[in-house]
Amino acid sequence: MSSAKAKVLILGTGGVGTMAAYALEIGGKAEVTAIMRSNYEAVERNGININSIDHGHDIKGWRPTTIRKEVPNVVEEGLPSFDYILITTKNVADIPPSVAAIIEPAVTPGKTSIVLSQNGLNIEKPLIAKFPTNPLISSVSMISVTETGHGNVLHDFPDAQTIGPFNSPGVSAEISEAAARQYINIYNACDKLSLTYEANILETRWRKLLYNASFNSVAAILRMDTLRMRMSEHIIDDLIRPIMLEIKAGAHAYGIHLADETLEYLIRVDPIGAPFKPSMCQDIEKGNYIELETIIGEPLRAGEAKGVSMPMLRTVYGLLKGLQLKTKESKGLWTSEFTESNPYQ
Numbered sequence: 001m002s003s004a005k006a007k008v009l010i011l012g013t014g015g016v017g018t019m020a021a022y023a024l025e026i027g028g029k030a031e032v033t034a035i036m037r038s039n040y041e042a043v044e045r046n047g048i049n050i051n052s053i054d055h056g057h058d059i060k061g062w063r064p065t066t067i068r069k070e071v072p073n074v075v076e077e078g079l080p081s082f083d084y085i086l087i088t089t090k091n092v093a094d095i096p097p098s099v100a101a102i103i104e105p106a107v108t109p110g111k112t113s114i115v116l117s118q119n120g121l122n123i124e125k126p127l128i129a130k131f132p133t134n135p136l137i138s139s140v141s142m143i144s145v146t147e148t149g150h151g152n153v154l155h156d157f158p159d160a161q162t163i164g165p166f167n168s169p170g171v172s173a174e175i176s177e178a179a180a181r182q183y184i185n186i187y188n189a190c191d192k193l194s195l196t197y198e199a200n201i202l203e204t205r206w207r208k209l210l211y212n213a214s215f216n217s218v219a220a221i222l223r224m225d226t227l228r229m230r231m232s233e234h235i236i237d238d239l240i241r242p243i244m245l246e247i248k249a250g251a252h253a254y255g256i257h258l259a260d261e262t263l264e265y266l267i268r269v270d271p272i273g274a275p276f277k278p279s280m281c282q283d284i285e286k287g288n289y290i291e292l293e294t295i296i297g298e299p300l301r302a303g304e305a306k307g308v309s310m311p312m313l314r315t316v317y318g319l320l321k322g323l324q325l326k327t328k329e330s331k332g333l334w335t336s337e338f339t340e341s342n343p344y345q
């Protein structure tokens with residue numbers, strides 16, 4: 001890449017996507033094209049108001065260089081290639097269209113690096129299949145950020161990410177590593193954030209699942225913040241810790257050791273005095289789809305494939321699938337009728 005600004009396309013400019021766009025632009029090493037959906041009109045009219053623990057509490061009417069409603073077709077529009085495409089949508093793998101299909105017109109084979117800043121396991125698989133010559137980068141984020149209304153973003157836990165290359169058979173390890181390191185360089189050009197390079201991204205992803213598979217799921221089912229869960233005690237003892245122990249066992253089957261101290265730390269990690277609802281709970285409350293396959297389904301399938309018993313995860317998966325079906329029905333994606341193969345009619 002030359003000394004010109006890196007061209008970055010961001011798909012999904014909600015909480016995480018907005019903070020990424022902001023950091024990338026103020027660092028001065030990137031020019032962002034942000035794809036927006038329901039917030040497009042509001043942002044086009046008034047820009048984005050950001051209250052950020054990292055960047056300042058009173059940012060008003062900010063806009064990235066370019067905002068668009070649709071992903072550009074770089075060939076048909078004669079646009080320069082994107083250096084990076086950053087995916088910050090919720091990963092709802094069970095709801096079409098796929099991310100791979102959405103970004104395809106903007107991907108230059110063999111050139112554009114694709115960064116997945118999303119929770120969950122095996123999220124890279126469909127992208128490796130569709131873009132076998134493009135470097136794929138994993139970002140596991142510990143930020144807490146919410147789009148509280150269209151064009152209003154509250155960012156109240158610092159942006160800390162662990163970043164490294166996904167293993168993609170058609171791309172050399174050197175190229176993938178260089179793309180990941182360069183991404184960190186341009187993202188943290190503002191020098192305010194905590195971005196760490198980590199080669200073993202599988203371990204990072206399983207470790208993050210300790211929190212997301214347990215707290216996100218139970219919070220979504222109970223519609224409860226994590227502080228109230230801890231106050232009730234039995235929710236931790238009967239639900240959260242047993243789920244974490246199954247994730248630990250699943251990770252162990254793949255050679256990853258997650259220490260008991262990590263579980264105990266994560267159980268108490270959210271600050272007292274600030275009730276917090278994890279993203280899956282916020283999604284349920286907004287009537288949005290939830291990330292059930294990547295946060296629960298994939299670790300469950302991965303663990304069971306290795307013979308790990310995961311009764312808690314299986315139960316949670318069943319409950320969340322029921323909730324997802326209700327959301328699908330409310331959005332017209334599912335009709336309440338028996339299919340021919342259904343044995344319960």
Ligand SMILES: NC(=O)C1=CN([C@@H]2O[C@H](COP(=O)(O)OP(=O)(O)OC[C@H]3O[C@@H](n4cnc5c(N)ncnc54)[C@H](OP(=O)(O)O)[C@@H]3O)[C@@H](O)[C@H]2O)C=CC1
Pocket residue numbers: 011012013014015016017035036037038039088089090091102117118119141142143144145146147279291
């Ligand atoms: N928020 C957080 O604190 C954290 C989130 N994460 C992870 O980061 C990822 C992003 O989460 P988050 O930022 O909270 O998600 P948000 O729900 O805040 O934002 C997602 C954005 O993607 C948009 N979007 C979805 N599909 C499309 C599409 N086809 N075209 C254009 N825009 C689209 C949504 O638009 P619309 O509003 O129209 O649906 C929304 O603006 C998730 O995997 C999450 O688990 C990880 C750590 C912390």
Ligand SMILES: CC(C)(CO)C(=O)C(=O)O
Pocket residue numbers: 119141142143144145211212216277278279280
């Ligand atoms: C808990 C948190 C905010 C950690 O970054 C998260 O991953 C989520 O809400 O999904």
